[in-house]
Amino acid sequence: MQRTARLGIIIPRTNATTGIYIAIGVALLIYIFYRHTVRGYELKMVGKNLKFAKYGGVKYKSTFMMIFLLSGFIAGVCGGMEMTGNFGKFRTEFAVNLGWDGVMIASIAKNNPIAVIACSFIWGALKAGSLQMERVTATNRLVVSVLQAIFVLMVAIDYKSLKKWYVDKRQYRLLSQSAGVK
Numbered sequence: 001m002q003r004t005a006r007l008g009i010i011i012p013r014t015n016a017t018t019g020i021y022i023a024i025g026v027a028l029l030i031y032i033f034y035r036h037t038v039r040g041y042e043l044k045m046v047g048k049n050l051k052f053a054k055y056g057g058v059k060y061k062s063t064f065m066m067i068f069l070l071s072g073f074i075a076g077v078c079g080g081m082e083m084t085g086n087f088g089k090f091r092t093e094f095a096v097n098l099g100w101d102g103v104m105i106a107s108i109a110k111n112n113p114i115a116v117i118a119c120s121f122i123w124g125a126l127k128a129g130s131l132q133m134e135r136v137t138a139t140n141r142l143v144v145s146v147l148q149a150i151f152v153l154m155v156a157i158d159y160k161s162l163k164k165w166y167v168d169k170r171q172y173r174l175l176s177q178s179a180g181v182k
Contacts, residue, residue, distance in 0.1 A: 108123075
């Protein structure tokens with residue numbers, strides 16, 4: 001690929017390209033679309049509760065098709081940015097496990113496009129740092145994978161339900177003790 005067709009590097013001696021600006025712009029557009037348009041609301045309804053969306057009059061089949069087309073388009077743009085930014089040629093192995101990373105990042109961000117930006121930077125720093133850590137120290141890079149898993153679990157825990165369960169259990173125990181039940 002010719003140098004003039006490639007994305008420009010924004011930080012010298014790194015792989016950070018102008019694709020970062022494009023990705024942030026796309027995330028902002030998704031946020032605006034999701035939060036401020038009727039179609040965005042319909043997408044959220046279909047994703048959260050299909051039955052409710054059906055009864056609410058949403059054309060769920062066309063909405064599903066739109067979701068798939070939109071996500072495929074965004075994935076294609078991101079893949080194109082990776083090819084024109086970092087590699088300068090097509091590589092089949094560049095996207096190994098990126099889909100699962102995206103699922104984890106979206107889970108941590110609670111599907112908020114703005115939070116996805118911050119979580120992506122942190123996740124990427126952890127992944128890049130793990131490779132450097134393995135080269136410099138005797139520590140295995142899988143330690144970072146364990147830390148990422150713990151991070152996902154901590155975010156996934158529903159603390160409100162956990163607190164309610166604990167309080168209910170404690171109240172039951174106190175009531176049982178005061179009633180003399182063993």
